[in-house]
Amino acid sequence: MAGRLREALGVYVQAMRYPRGTENQRAALWLEHSRRPGWKGVAALELDRAFGPEAPPADADLRRGRLLGVAYGYRGAPDHWWQQQVLAGLRQAGLPEAQIAALMTNYFELTELHVEPGAQGRGLGEALVRRLVQGRTEANVLLSTPEIDGEDNRAWRLYRRLGFGDVIRGYRFAGDPRPFAILGRSLPL
Numbered sequence: 001m002a003g004r005l006r007e008a009l010g011v012y013v014q015a016m017r018y019p020r021g022t023e024n025q026r027a028a029l030w031l032e033h034s035r036r037p038g039w040k041g042v043a044a045l046e047l048d049r050a051f052g053p054e055a056p057p058a059d060a061d062l063r064r065g066r067l068l069g070v071a072y073g074y075r076g077a078p079d080h081w082w083q084q085q086v087l088a089g090l091r092q093a094g095l096p097e098a099q100i101a102a103l104m105t106n107y108f109e110l111t112e113l114h115v116e117p118g119a120q121g122r123g124l125g126e127a128l129v130r131r132l133v134q135g136r137t138e139a140n141v142l143l144s145t146p147e148i149d150g151e152d153n154r155a156w157r158l159y160r161r162l163g164f165g166d167v168i169r170g171y172r173f174a175g176d177p178r179p180f181a182i183l184g185r186s187l188p189l
């Protein structure tokens with residue numbers, strides 16, 4: 001991630017249609033995330049040869065591949081702002097503590113998932129999520145995504161297709177006026 005941070009943030013800004021310059025604000029945060037315990041990142045690369053679904057051979061020069069998509073996450077922990085926010089939301093919603101504990105004590109947070117606009121709609125997002133959670137030992141995978149009318153975008157369709165269910169809907173994280181959904185499912189996928 002450190003070696004390809006600029007490229008990864010470029011994909012993120014294009015995918016999210018954020019204004020140029022947003023990448024500079026996020027760089028330190030993404031690096032800090034990459035040092036968290038249990039961090040894992042995956043990328044989709046465009047290579048000059050096709051390899052099929054298997055891993056590319058050892059002689060393939062992955063450094064020359066253009067980055068088309070990126071995803072990462074880490075094991076959730078009590079000192080993470082995101083966990084504290086989600087816990088507050090679950091308590092506000094009146095979920096019993098035993099259920100909160102079952103959800104929140106052992107989970108993988110899927111933090112970022114982005115495919116550049118020109119490469120979307122080919123199954124790369126799904127492949128990134130599957131590769132990311134493959135082999136994880138956590139009981140659950142959780143994520144947050146902006147609420148969209150009718151759940152009508154690729155992110156929502158992907159999460160539903162992969163079996164993610166509602167954990168909290170219409171949640172407002174501190175400092176962000178947009179409503180978010182917290183979605184989750186058990187692992188393995």
Ligand SMILES: CC(C)(COP(=O)(O)OP(=O)(O)OC[C@H]1O[C@@H](n2cnc3c(N)ncnc32)[C@H](O)[C@@H]1OP(=O)(O)O)[C@@H](O)C(=O)NCCC(=O)NCCS
Binds near residue numbers: 122154155
């Ligand atoms: C969300 C996002 C990562 C999903 O990635 P994606 O690669 O576009 O999505 P998927 O992997 O789900 O691909 C779905 C499409 O690929 C098609 N597809 C699936 N498998 C395929 C395959 N093996 N070969 C070709 N096409 C395939 C599906 O038919 C589907 O097409 P449709 O959406 O036109 O019906 C991407 O759209 C994105 O970056 N969006 C903006 C950023 C964002 O919202 N991120 C998430 C924030 S929480």
